Amino acid sequence: MNLTLKVWRQEGPQAPGRFETYAARDIEADMSFLEMLDIVNEGIILAGGDPIAFDHDCREGICGMCGLVIDGLAHGPRQCTTCQLYMRNFRDGDTITVEPWRVRAFPVVKDLVVDRGALDRIIAAGGYVSAGTGSAPDANGTLIPKPDADAAFDAAVCIGCGACAAACPNGSAMLFTAAKVSHLSHLPQGQPERYARVVRMVERMDEEGFGGCTNHGECAGVCPAKIDMGVIARLNRDLLVATLKGGG
Amino acid sequence: MAILSAYRTTVGKKIVMAVTGLIWVGYVVLHMFGNLKFFNGAGDGLGTINAWAHFLRVFGQEVVGYAGVLWLARVVLLVALVLHVATAIQLKRLNGASRPVAYQRRGYLQTDLPARSMWWGGVFILMFVVYHVLHMTAGTVHPAFVEGDVFHNLTVGLGEPLAGAFYLTAMVALGLHLYHGTWSVFQTLGVDVFDRSSAIRRAGQALALVIAGGFMLVPLSILLGFMR
Ligand code: HEM
Ligand code: FES
Numbered sequence: 001m002n003l004t005l006k007v008w009r010q011e012g013p014q015a016p017g018r019f020e021t022y023a024a025r026d027i028e029a030d031m032s033f034l035e036m037l038d039i040v041n042e043g044i045i046l047a048g049g050d051p052i053a054f055d056h057d058c059r060e061g062i063c064g065m066c067g068l069v070i071d072g073l074a075h076g077p078r079q080c081t082t083c084q085l086y087m088r089n090f091r092d093g094d095t096i097t098v099e100p101w102r103v104r105a106f107p108v109v110k111d112l113v114v115d116r117g118a119l120d121r122i123i124a125a126g127g128y129v130s131a132g133t134g135s136a137p138d139a140n141g142t143l144i145p146k147p148d149a150d151a152a153f154d155a156a157v158c159i160g161c162g163a164c165a166a167a168c169p170n171g172s173a174m175l176f177t178a179a180k181v182s183h184l185s186h187l188p189q190g191q192p193e194r195y196a197r198v199v200r201m202v203e204r205m206d207e208e209g210f211g212g213c214t215n216h217g218e219c220a221g222v223c224p225a226k227i228d229m230g231v232i233a234r235l236n237r238d239l240l241v242a243t244l245k246g247g248g
Numbered sequence: 249m250a251i252l253s254a255y256r257t258t259v260g261k262k263i264v265m266a267v268t269g270l271i272w273v274g275y276v277v278l279h280m281f282g283n284l285k286f287f288n289g290a291g292d293g294l295g296t297i298n299a300w301a302h303f304l305r306v307f308g309q310e311v312v313g314y315a316g317v318l319w320l321a322r323v324v325l326l327v328a329l330v331l332h333v334a335t336a337i338q339l340k341r342l343n344g345a346s347r348p349v350a351y352q353r354r355g356y357l358q359t360d361l362p363a364r365s366m367w368w369g370g371v372f373i374l375m376f377v378v379y380h381v382l383h384m385t386a387g388t389v390h391p392a393f394v395e396g397d398v399f400h401n402l403t404v405g406l407g408e409p410l411a412g413a414f415y416l417t418a419m420v421a422l423g424l425h426l427y428h429g430t431w432s433v434f435q436t437l438g439v440d441v442f443d444r445s446s447a448i449r450r451a452g453q454a455l456a457l458v459i460a461g462g463f464m465l466v467p468l469s470i471l472l473g474f475m476r
Contacts, residue, residue: 006352019352072355079357097353104346169359171346172258202257211346212258212339214366215432221357229435236259237438243254243263 001027001092005040007052008099010108017108019097022052029088033076034059034066036087053111059083061224064159067166068112069099074163074222081161081224101166105173105208116162118208119176125204126197127180129189148186155183157225164219164227170211175219177205178235179227185238195242202239258342261335266436268328268335269429275325276422277455280462286475287465290399301398333374340367362428369421376418383411403476406467415467423460427453 003024010017024040031039034056041051057065061084070076076085090096098112106114144152156179164175181198184190190197213232220229254260282304285297292298308317379389383405387393392404406412430452439448469475 008352017349069351072351072353073357077355099351099353102347102349102351104348167357169364170343172343199254199257202259206256206258206342209346210258211343212262214262214339214343214363215428215435216363217358218356233435233438235438236263236436239254239257239259240263240438243260 001029001087001090003027003036003090003093004095006095006097007112009052009111010100012110013107027087029086031087032059032083033068033070033085033087034083053109053113055113056083062159064161067101067114067161067163069101069166071097074101074167075161075224079222079224079226081159084224101162103162103165103171103173103210105171105210106162106165114162116160118210119160119162119173121208122173122177122201122204123180126193126200127184129184130193131189133189142188144188152183152186155179155186155227155231158183158227159225161224163222163224165210167218167222168211168213169216169218170214172213172219173205173208173210174213174232174235175223175227175229177201178231181238182231182234185234194238195245198235198238199242202235258339261339262436264331265335265339266433268332270433271324271328272332273426273430273433273455273459275321276426276459276463280459283463283466286399286402287469297398297402298396301396329374329377333370336367336370360428362424365421365424366428369425372421373418373425376414376421379414380418402466403470406470407476409471412467412471416464419460419463419467422463423456426456426459430455 005022005024006019007022008017009020022040022044024036027036027039034054037052037054044051054068055065057063059066061081064081066082067075068082070082070085075082077089078085100106100108100112101114101116103114105118106116109115158176158179160176162173162176165171165173168174181201184197185194215229215232217229220227255264282300283297285295285300288295288297290296290298292302304318305315309315312320382389384390384398384401387395387401390401390405391408392400394400406415431446431449432452434448434452466475
């Protein structure tokens with residue numbers, strides 16, 4: 001199939017960006033979106049140009065490195081990671097618009113690559129357990145009810161790609177932050193720091209310049225890990241309790 | 249103090265919006281049911297809207313004086329509205345600043361008109377609230393206001409097509425606001441049973457429709473000539 005790409009090109013963090021149009025020819029339906037970009041880049045390199053920069057690593061949907069806004073949707077139309085999006089989801093002759101995550105807290109490094117360090121700093125503000133837990137304990141040494149384990153796991157599957165903030169009409173990173181808060185708040189190991197954690201992480205999230213949640217649900221809509229907005233309610237409740245306890 | 253420090257965060261601000269919004273939801277439900285007494289007709293007999301208005305003023309007067317409860321409610325509502333609007337403005341600013349470069353193409357998967365109209369709908373509702381108080385409570389912008397004769401004030405005031413249409417539009421805005429806002433309160437206050445078809449969400453949407461529809465009956469019945 002033959003496609004037209006409109007791609008955001010930006011030489012560096014301070015450079016003004018612009019859209020460039022590229023022809024993607026002889027693309028096979030079974031190629032991934034990133035493989036399609038590889039082919040376009042080969043063409044650009046052969047012509048002596050500067051290839052389109054984009055993030056990727058595992059290319060199997062688990063690392064969270066890839067992430068492009070494709071035709072207005074973070075990770076494109078399939079609610080999977082960009083690397084798991086296949087060209088069969090497009091039609092011959094389509095024009096596809098490719099943009100970086102557009103969030104103030106994710107400055108563009110080059111072209112489609114953004115700096116998602118803000119997410120790391122939210123984790124560093126409290127998204128961990130500081131107690132020494134020693135080596136791996138015996139299975140079931142700490143009893144965790146199945147519903148709690150499931151809820152924790154449903155939140156822990158976040159791969160930190162940042163699509164939630166990219167898709168949010170308010171540029172809010174609540175789904176990401178709440179996934180981590182909810183994960184630890186369901187587990188016994190997370191209890192000692194539960195309320196201090198939520199306050200520190202939310203404050204950090206705000207300081208990074210993300211917006212606030214107004215329950216649009218776009219985040220959960222694009223999340224490749226299928227994280228539910230219930231985690232946000234969990235964060236809200238933990239913050240409310242932290243406030244009532246005077247932990248704010 | 250802890251409450252004040254939590255208010256610094258976006259989540260704390262949302263909690264303020266939720267609590268103040270909920271106060272107003274409670275109020276509009278009562279107000280809407282009170283309004284339905286309009287259909288019991290003119291005069292001040294049992295069950296009429298004029299009798300209801302009188303009751304609201306004498307209720308509790310032995311303790312707090314004539315219209316004391318009414319004034320208490322007005323103060324609570326005013327404080328809640330000021331907080332609700334102030335937080336809305338602050339959050340709107342933060343949210344607007346979070347994406348300096350807009351997307352060239354923008355798609356949506358989940359959000360809907362009610363969610364996306366919260367801000368402008370809210371601004372419209374605020375304008376309506378100011379007009380409505382001047383129209384039906386103070387009477388300053390009413391063509392023939394008679395203190396205490398609510399039935400007369402309604403039929404004359406809403407019989408003007410422009411005023412009636414403004415009331416109807418505002419109720420559409422309120423319905424949209426509460427369609428998203430009512431269940432939003434539960435999400436904001438941390439009742440994490442949310443999904444897009446949860447019972448809480450459906451109940452909130454139903455309540456929004458009942459409130460908007462109930463309010464609209466009065467201006468509609470006057471404009472269509474059923475009540476005069
Ligand atoms: C009768 C008057 C009003 C009622 C009953 C009401 C009710 C509510 C409720 C229940 C919420 C949800 C709170 C939450 O998200 O947890 C809300 C949110 C909101 N309200 Fe109001 N409100 C009213 C007037 C206003 C006014 C005058 C404004 C003025 C600008 C406004 C702007 C907003 C905004 C921006 C939100 C947040 C939007 C979002 O979360 O998506 N509201 N309101
Ligand atoms: S490259 Fe690892 S998730 Fe896409």
